Amino acid sequence: GEKLGNVSEIPHETREVKRKEKVTLETDGYKITMNLLDMPGISTKVDFEEFMDYGMGEEEAKVRSKEATRGVVEAINWLDNVDVVIVVLDSTRKPYNQVNVTILGNLEAKDIPIILVANKIDLAEANPEAIRETFPQYSFAKISAKEEENINELYSEIIESTK
Secondary structure, three states: OOOOOOOOOOOOOOOOOOOEEEEEEEEOOOOEEEEEOOOOOEEEOOOHHHHOOOOHHHHHHHHHHHHHHHHHHHHHHHHHOOOOOOOEEEEEOOOOOOHHHHHHHHHHHHOOOOOEEEHHHHHOOHHHHHHHHHHHOOEEEEEEEOOOOOOHHHHHHHHHHHH
């Protein structure tokens, strides 16, 4: 229930890894303590002009683009030190795209367990089943982070992945 990072409609709101240590998770009669990382989204493209579409001036957009790129590199470097990765996908968008396939392929190549999370299920255009059907080989949970819906489903997947 505690926020670790900011949320915004502007891409790359999280531009550096944030760490919360000794987070205890209890569900389904199990309890684990873990260190949690909120990492920048790993992207194959960070373009300053995209930020300008959200009303930023050119200089501010270039600074944000540089910070976002640095954050992507930092996130990739952290992957050597994690036990499980939770990949959050927007369930209102088509899941099969270059970015998702690249990210999931790289995680799989590193042999890191993956939990796919279909977020934004509270929206009318959400289609979480498209994510499950596109990537059936991964653990899966569907949630609304905003509405805190189905969070225990995600917690159960996290517990299951640590057994």
